[in-house]
Amino acid sequence: MATTGDTGTVTHETVQLANGLSCSLPSSSPLAKLLKSQRTWVGPSAKERLGILRRAKTVAIVGASPNPARSSYFVGTYLQQSSDYTVYFVNPNADTILGQKAYPDLASLPVVPDIVDVFRKASDIPAVVDDVLAIGAKTIWVQLGIWNEDAARHAEENGLTVVMDRCIKVEHARFHGGLHLLGFDTGVISSRRTLR
Secondary structure (H helix, E strand, O other), X not given: OEEEEOOEEEXXXXXXXXXXXXXXXXXXXXXXXXXXXXXXXXXXXXXXXXXXXXXXXXXXXXXXOOOOOOHHHHHHHHHHHHOOOEEEEEOOOOOEEOOEEEEOOHHHOOOOOOEEEEOOOHHHHHXXXXXHHHHOOOEEEEOOOOXXXXXXXXXXXXXXXXXXXXXXXXXXXXXXXXXXXXXOEOOOOOOOOOOO
């Protein structure tokens, strides 16, 4: 929407507020920029995330790296060793990762994974959402530090469950007794059988 004043054309944009209401503001206004930068999308609750992890049997890691210094390598190692998930690695530039075959894309996987865990930059997330939708997966889990609110809303509108800006390793360990609520190692040693 545009309105014309003495100085020419002023563009307006509709901004979604945290309370669910929206308003139209001049695009160049500081308030519009501030509101646009704030996060209004809210993902699944802790209980819902636990449910996602409990129901899953397979996880595909998009952007998996064979480099041990990368966080995707660490997360892949954790999921292989500390969970019952069957883990698939997706990287078009690698043949194997952590001793397993790496696949060039999601469409090449032998199964439709329950969770697609994503290690890609925020601007790549819309394309990954399209790939997840194309193969019929139900959940996209975007790793800690990666945020694309428009992609999350688009994914949800198309029936995907979306977890964003959360580490699947941290969440799994937290729910299974290995981490404090804030993500720190609890140091607890227990004979209690953990949930996997």
